[in-house]
Structure formats: C-alpha cells, structure tokens
Amino acid sequence: MIEFTGLVAKAPQTWGGVRLVPLVRPEPIVDLRLHPKVYGDELSVVALPDRSAYVAYVPHAFVASWSEDGSPAAAYGTQLGEAGPREHIPVQQRRGMARRTEPNRLRFLPLHLALEGFLSLHFKGPSIAWAEWSQRALRHGLSPRGEEAYTGAQVRGLDDALRVFEIHPGQCGVAVYVSDALAAAFVVPHQEDYRALHPTLVRDLYGELIHDYAWYHPAVRDFPVTLDESRIASVADLRSEALRQAEEWAAFHATVMAGGLHASHWDEIYRMGRFTLRRFLPSFERDTESHLGETITTDDGRLAYLKTFRLSEPQRRRGYLLTRLAAHDWNLAATATALGCGVAELGVRLERAGFGHLLRQDVLDGYRKAGR
Amino acid sequence: MDVGYEDLLLFVNAATAATGQREFHSGQASQTLSLDFLHEYIRGNYPEVYAAVLALELNDHNAARVIRHLLATSGGGELVSQRLARMSPPRVYALFRELRAAGVNNRRTRAVLRDWLRARPDLAFDAVKYRAGLKSAVRHAHLKLEGELPDFLFAPFSRQRYETPILEAWRRAHFDKEALYSLPYTVAEGFAARRGIKREVFLERIAPKLTRLERLRLLESAGRAGTDTRADLAAMPLVRLASYVLSLPVAERAARRAELTGALSAAAVRVAGKRAGTWGRVAAVLDDSYSAFGSPVKRNRPLAVALACDHLLAALAGQYRAHWVSGTVDPLLVRASGPSPLGMRLIDALEERPERLVIVSDGWDNAPPGLAAEVLRVWSDRLDRAGEVRLVHVNPVYDAERFEVRALSPLVPTVGIRDAEHLPALVELAQFATGRTDVADLLAYLERR
Numbered sequence: 001m002i003e004f005t006g007l008v009a010k011a012p013q014t015w016g017g018v019r020l021v022p023l024v025r026p027e028p029i030v031d032l033r034l035h036p037k038v039y040g041d042e043l044s045v046v047a048l049p050d051r052s053a054y055v056a057y058v059p060h061a062f063v064a065s066w067s068e069d070g071s072p073a074a075a076y077g078t079q080l081g082e083a084g085p086r087e088h089i090p091v092q093q094r095r096g097m098a099r100r101t102e103p104n105r106l107r108f109l110p111l112h113l114a115l116e117g118f119l120s121l122h123f124k125g126p127s128i129a130w131a132e133w134s135q136r137a138l139r140h141g142l143s144p145r146g147e148e149a150y151t152g153a154q155v156r157g158l159d160d161a162l163r164v165f166e167i168h169p170g171q172c173g174v175a176v177y178v179s180d181a182l183a184a185a186f187v188v189p190h191q192e193d194y195r196a197l198h199p200t201l202v203r204d205l206y207g208e209l210i211h212d213y214a215w216y217h218p219a220v221r222d223f224p225v226t227l228d229e230s231r232i233a234s235v236a237d238l239r240s241e242a243l244r245q246a247e248e249w250a251a252f253h254a255t256v257m258a259g260g261l262h263a264s265h266w267d268e269i270y271r272m273g274r275f276t277l278r279r280f281l282p283s284f285e286r287d288t289e290s291h292l293g294e295t296i297t298t299d300d301g302r303l304a305y306l307k308t309f310r311l312s313e314p315q316r317r318r319g320y321l322l323t324r325l326a327a328h329d330w331n332l333a334a335t336a337t338a339l340g341c342g343v344a345e346l347g348v349r350l351e352r353a354g355f356g357h358l359l360r361q362d363v364l365d366g367y368r369k370a371g372r
Numbered sequence: 373m374d375v376g377y378e379d380l381l382l383f384v385n386a387a388t389a390a391t392g393q394r395e396f397h398s399g400q401a402s403q404t405l406s407l408d409f410l411h412e413y414i415r416g417n418y419p420e421v422y423a424a425v426l427a428l429e430l431n432d433h434n435a436a437r438v439i440r441h442l443l444a445t446s447g448g449g450e451l452v453s454q455r456l457a458r459m460s461p462p463r464v465y466a467l468f469r470e471l472r473a474a475g476v477n478n479r480r481t482r483a484v485l486r487d488w489l490r491a492r493p494d495l496a497f498d499a500v501k502y503r504a505g506l507k508s509a510v511r512h513a514h515l516k517l518e519g520e521l522p523d524f525l526f527a528p529f530s531r532q533r534y535e536t537p538i539l540e541a542w543r544r545a546h547f548d549k550e551a552l553y554s555l556p557y558t559v560a561e562g563f564a565a566r567r568g569i570k571r572e573v574f575l576e577r578i579a580p581k582l583t584r585l586e587r588l589r590l591l592e593s594a595g596r597a598g599t600d601t602r603a604d605l606a607a608m609p610l611v612r613l614a615s616y617v618l619s620l621p622v623a624e625r626a627a628r629r630a631e632l633t634g635a636l637s638a639a640a641v642r643v644a645g646k647r648a649g650t651w652g653r654v655a656a657v658l659d660d661s662y663s664a665f666g667s668p669v670k671r672n673r674p675l676a677v678a679l680a681c682d683h684l685l686a687a688l689a690g691q692y693r694a695h696w697v698s699g700t701v702d703p704l705l706v707r708a709s710g711p712s713p714l715g716m717r718l719i720d721a722l723e724e725r726p727e728r729l730v731i732v733s734d735g736w737d738n739a740p741p742g743l744a745a746e747v748l749r750v751w752s753d754r755l756d757r758a759g760e761v762r763l764v765h766v767n768p769v770y771d772a773e774r775f776e777v778r779a780l781s782p783l784v785p786t787v788g789i790r791d792a793e794h795l796p797a798l799v800e801l802a803q804f805a806t807g808r809t810d811v812a813d814l815l816a817y818l819e820r821r
Contacts, residue, residue, distance in 0.1 A: 013738050022711075227746045
C-alpha cells in the first residue's frame with residue numbers, strides 16, 4: 001500500500017459526485033521544487049529558493065520550451081534534475097491551436113499522447129525475440145497502442161468541483177474521488193507547486209471507470225460531523241471533541257478511503273540527492289483497484305510526489321496479460337502453462353484484449369484455426 | 373410556526389441578498405431562474421404581503437421587480453412611490469423602460485411616473501444624462517414637459533440655442549471641445565471619445581464633474597495616469613468603501629493603512645449613528661474563505677460585506693472581538709482564500725460568552741462539513757440552555773438551489789444581507805426567524821415600517 005507519509009488528510013469537500021480530499025503537509029519539503037520553467041510567466045509570483053538549494057522536478061507530460069530552439073515539448077515521464085527533462089517529445093502545434101494557447105501557460109500534453117507514453121513507460125514490450133512476436137512489437141514495444149481515457153473536463157462535475165474547491169493553507173496534494181471511487185491521487189512537495197498545478201487537474205486524464213461513475217452517480221453525500229453531546233460539558237470539551245473528529249477522519253481516509261491504492265511492482269527509475277523516483281504497477285488481480293503511477297520519495301521515507309492513474313476493468317485485464325507475459329520473458333508457452341491454458345487459447349485471448357498486432361500474422365491465424 | 377410564515381421569511385431573505393448575478397457556487401442563469409420562481413410563488417400565494425415587503429430592506433434589483441409587478445396588476449400605492457424615491461435614477465429609468473416594453477400603461481403607472489419625474493431636482497440634468505430613459509418615460513406616460521425640454525428631447529437641433537445652460541452645453545459639445553467639460557461625466561466621455569481627446573487630459577478636466585462613485589471607480593485608473601481625482605473616502609457608503617479597499621493590492625493597503633482604516637471606521641460610525649456603543653459585548657465570526665470571493669461580476673462582494681460588518685460591529689459594540697475564519701487578525705489585509713473552518717471559529721467565539729454573536733458567512737461550512745451546525749446544536753442544548761448569547765447569522769449570498777440564503781443551523785436565525793448599513797435592522801428582523809413569533813407579528817412589524 002502506498003503510504004501518505006508526511007501528509008494529513010483534511011475534511012473532504014464535496015460537489016455533486018466528486019469528493020476532493022485535501023492532503024496537507026505540516027512541514028513542506030523545500031528542497032524539491034517544480035522546475036522553474038514549469039512556472040513560466042508565473043514564476044514572478046512564487047519565491048523559489050536559491051537554485052543550489054533544491055532539486056527540480058518536472059511532472060510527466062508537462063509541456064514547456066525544453067528544447068534548445070524554444071519550441072514546446074512534453075516531458076516523457078516525470079523527471080528529476082536541474083537541466084530539465086532529458087527525455088522529451090516535441091509537441092507539434094497547428095497554427096490555429098498555437099494562436100489559442102497562451103505561451104508559457106501551465107499545461108500538460110494532449111491526453112492520448114500522455115497516456116500512451118505512460119503505458120509504454122511501464123511496459124517496454126518483448127525483451128526476448130521469440131519467434132511468435134511480430135517485427136513491429138519487437139521494434140517499437142507497445143508504444144503505438146493507445147488506451148481510452150478522458151480529460152478531467154469530460155468527467156461530469158469535476159471542473160466545477162475543482163473550481164469551487166477551497167485550497168487549504170499548506171495543502172500539497174489532493175485525492176480525487178468520483179462516486180467514492182478513488183480516481184486519482186496527486187501529491188507535490190510544496191504548497192506553491194500545488195497552487196500552480198491545481199487548475200491543471202481538470203486537464204489531467206481519468207480512466208473510463210471514473211468517467212462512467214460520474215455519469216451514473218451524480219451526487220454523493222457529505223460526511224457530516226456528529227458530536228457526542230453527552231461527553232460535552234464545557235467549551236473546552238467541545239473543542240477537543242471537534243479535534244478528535246478531525247483525527248478520526250484522517251485515519252479513516254488513510255485506511256478505508258485510500259486503502260485501495262496498492263502497488264505490487266516498483267521500478268526505481270532515478271536517484272538524485274536524497275530523492276528517488278519510482279514507477280509502480282498494481283497487482284492487476286481481479287476485484288482490486290488498479291492504479292499505476294509515479295512517486296518521488298525522500299530518504300526519510302516521506303512522499304514528495306505522487307501521481308496516479310486508475311485503470312478500468314478491461315485495461316486491468318490487459319495489464320494482467322502483459323504482466324504475466326513479462327514475468328515469463330514474453331514466452332507464450334511458459335505463460336500459457338502458468339495461466340493454465342493452451343498456447344492457442346492465450347493467443348486468442350491476446351487478440352481479444354486488443355494485442356493482435358503484437359503477434360505475427362501467420363502465427364495468429366494458426367491460433368485462430370486451432371481455436372475453432 | 374405555520375408554513376406561510378416560513379415562506380415569507382425565506383422570500384424576504386432571498387430578496388435582500390439576491391441580485392440575479394453569478395455567485396461563487398451557481399451561475400447567473402440558475403440565480404435568475406431561482407429568483408423568478410420565488411417571486412412568482414410569493415405573489416401567487418400571498419398577494420397582500422407581496423406589496424408590503426417593499427417596506428423592508430429589499431435590494432434595488434428585487435424592489436424593482438416587485439414594483440413592476442405591482443404596477444402591472446392592481447396593488448402598491450404609497451409604498452411604490454416611497455421605494456422609487458430611494459432607488460438610483462438609472463435603475464428607475466430602466467424600470468420605466470421595462471414597463472413600456474411590457475405594455476403596462478394604466479392610470480396609476482402614469483401617475484407614479486409623473487410624480488417621480490416631478491420630484492426630480494433637475495429635469496434638465498436628467499434630460500442630458502438619462503436622455504433615452506427620460507424620452508422613453510415621457511413618451512410612455514404622455515407627459516407634457518415644460519420649457520425647452522420637449523424640443524431638447526424630440527427635436528434637439530430645431531433651436532438655434534437653449535436658455536438652460538446644461539442643454540446649451542450639450543448642443544455646443546457637438547462642435548465645441550470646451551463645452552463638454554460642463555456635462556456629466558458619462559455624457560462627456562462619449563463626446564471626448566468622438567473628439568479624440570486624450571484620456572489623461574479628459575480625466576484631469578472632468579474631475580470636478582465626477583459623482584462620488586465615479587470618483588471612487590476612476591481613482592485607480594486615473595491614479596495610474598498621474599491624475600488625482602481626490603475621492604473623499606469617508607463619505608462613501610460602507611460596503612462600497614470596503615469593496616474599494618479589497619480591490620487594492622495588499623502592499624498598497626498596508627502602505628495606506630491609516631487612511632483606509634480611518635475611512636472605514638468613520639463610515640461605520642456614521643452608519644451606527646445613535647446606536648453606537650449600545651450593543652454590549654459582541655463577537656463576530658467573519659468568513660474570508662475562498663468562496664467569499666463571490667464571482668467576477670460581483671468581485672469580493674461577500675468579503676466586502678464581512679469587512680464592512682466588522683467595522684460596523686466595532687462601532688455598535690461596547691466591547692468587540694472579531695474572529696476571521698482564516699485566523700487573520702489584520703482585517704485590512706484580508707483576502708478571500710483558504711477553507712471555511714466555521715465550526716472551529718464558532719468555538720473560539722463562544723468561549724468568551726459574548727452577549728451577542730454575529731456570523732457573516734455564505735453558509736458553506738466545509739472544514740469539516742457540518743461542524744458549525746453541530747457546535748451550535750450542542751451549544752444551545754447543553755451549554756447555553758437559557759439562550760443568553762444571542763446568535764444571528766447574516767448571509768450575503770443567495771443559494772439558487774435551495775431557494776434561500778444558506779443557513780448554518782435551524783437553531784440560529786439566518787437573514788440575507790446586501791448592504792452592511794442594514795445590519796441593525798436585519799438583526800431586528802432576525803427575531804422573527806427564531807419561531808417565537810407568528811405571521812400577525814411579522815405583518816404588524818411590516819406595518820410599523
């Protein structure tokens with residue numbers, strides 16, 4: 001389970017079917033900050049410490065003028081370091097679009113590109129060139145495959161919920177629930193970073209599940225406070241009772257509300273100073289929440305940065321197949337044995353899951369024939 | 373408490389706070405729709421009271437709606453003329469134009485129109501400043517104006533010259549640059565634009581003609597251009613002044629601290645009048661959470677009301693303590709940001725057991741949600757059974773979805789507010805919301821007003 005170490009959950013703010021739980025840091029992390037370029041024109045409003053005093057990070061898919069010639073590019077994977085992202089993809093702008101987007105405005109990559117990048121970062125494709133895999137799969141991994149996702153603007157009620165949300169002092173993160181399903185968790189090291197990125201949550205991507213929940217369950221109820229009046233005989237009692245309620249909520253949130261946020265596979269990507277960047281994958285087991293994401297943690301175990309994406313059920317199934325294949329070095333026969341089915345059956349399953357293009361055409365045809 | 377009574381209070385509260393404009397939590401369309409429904413509902417069910425509410429502190433927006441309806445049907449009377457006399461002229465002319473568009477032209481409407489125009493101090497000035505409005509009103513009511521005004525309105529260039537100075541200035545302004553500076557600002561602005569006069573030059577020379585509010589509004593832009601329009605801050609209405617203070621950057625507020633605080637206090641003392649210092653020990657919980665920003669069309673309005681109430685209560689009370697929701701102790705630098713831990717602030721305020729506790733908030737209690745209601749419940753159930761602390765919640769925001777101003781708790785009377793000037797009267801009205809009185813009392817109260 002992912003621990004929100006160093007963060008306290010404050011009372012949720014509800015709007016329609018969306019519940020936003022602010023995550024507040026009693027002590028901000030001051031030596032990890034958004035890369036100054038991310039702030040763009042708004043840099044003047046924040047007081048960044050001296051450059052040598054902090055490590056810079058750039059969130060995944062963040063668009064800014066990273067390249068030499070100043071043209072916009074998107075960070076490919078969250079990255080640490082002063083130089084800006086080493087890996088970035090240029091973003092082509094159509095003339096009409098370029099005119100509409102303001103320069104240096106905080107923004108992220110268009111959604112489909114961002115998600116594809118995310119998935120291919122997590123799944124690199126076959127590592128051994130078994131004969132069954134197509135040339136394309138070997139050369140390009142899974143990258144041409146896009147997953148269905150929606151921008152926050154398409155999730156009903158999320159834009160209004162974010163607009164009317166009242167940011168707490170010291171708030172460094174938020175957990176977004178739609179119909180009480182955890183849609184995304186987002187944590188940054190410093191409250192000024194959070195203030196800068198809060199509006200971008202609506203441009204962020206959310207899985208199909210969240211989109212549908214928002215449509216079918218338009219309202220959730222507040223969790224109103226109830227005080228036990230039999231324990232109250234003075235104003236001091238009233239105060240302590242109110243504080244106790246707040247603590248109870250924080251514990252409830254960590255164990256129950258965000259309890260489904262599990263990671264079973266961690267990849268350590270990069271280490272810089274006392275910060276470690278990792279990516280994580282869920283277990284893809286049936287009947288569990290499947291979140292994938294990136295974290296930056298400090299050496300004393302505090303969570304400095306977190307961004308998650310929740311997979312829908314079909315995506316979970318695909319992910320499951322991919323992890324099984326990866327666990328057996330992409331060997332079809334071994335995987336099939338582990339899953340307790342025949343190779344042809346696995347081949348057909350892969351095709352149904354949308355991975356037909358990964359297999360060589362003649363091999364796939366053979367599996368189809370065997371299946372009939 | 374019977375239903376009719378609740379309905380009426382709800383309507384009075386709504387009609388005091390709502391302006392049909394966009395608010396923080398709801399858009400303009402839903403505000404207007406919701407308010408339309410409420411007016412329709414009350415005049416359908418309680419026609420006799422619908423006229424009487426004009427005596428209360430309804431805001432101009434709602435008063436104009438009530439009057440429009442009263443004139444279109446049969447009702448109203450003396451109250452209508454009285455209310456119109458208190459309204460700003462542009463709003464009255466707009467109302468007349470609406471009446472004309474709706475084809476309301478009965479004898480009483482014409483009489484009201486005639487009387488209102490007759491009471492205007494200088495009709496020639498109106499003819500210049502509200503030319504279209506006056507023209508439409510005169511046409512609609514078939515009025516015979518005297519002197520040069522009919523010619524001025526309907527055939528302005530039929531005369532070689534006017535005897536009335538302001539009419540003559542208007543005529544001359546069409547070809548003479550100098551003449552436009554003796555016209556009202558709004559009219560002169562158009563002529564200046566047509567003549568291509570530089571903004572700074574124009575503002576400099578038109579300055580003596582500015583009204584108080586124009587002066588306040590232009591203070592900033594003129595200040596940037598290096599012109600001093602010299603607004604007399606202390607003479608401003610309290611909430612306007614508070615809005616002006618909140619429109620300044622925090623650094624400037626700090627730099628002009630003495631001037632601004634002095635002006636706010638002076639305005640508050642003026643409003644408090646004879647009641648100054650008579651309220652005993654007073655505490656206030658004032659909302660400066662992010663939702664107090666209001667909306668772009670009524671920027672910082674809820675916060676301005678809170679700031680104005682802060683100064684007014686300080687003037688009314690013998691001993692006063694404010695509890696801003698964000699915890700700030702410097703009201704001059706207050707900003708709309710952060711969550712609304714109303715419950716915790718209520719505990720802070722109740723701890724001192726004041727004689728009176730005034731809550732100024734939009735009623736969105738979210739950190740944690742519902743704590744304020746619980747605190748108030750436990751307080752009246754266990755800690756203050758006799759009701760020694762008089763509680764009142766004034767709310768500057770109309771909640772379109774609930775058709776009322778949002779209450780924190782059913783145990784505390786909630787009243788809508790638009791201008792802080794009305795706070796003492798509203799606190800009086802709040803006694804009707806506690807359920808200890810009935811409709812007859814309320815009607816008697818309306819009668820007295």
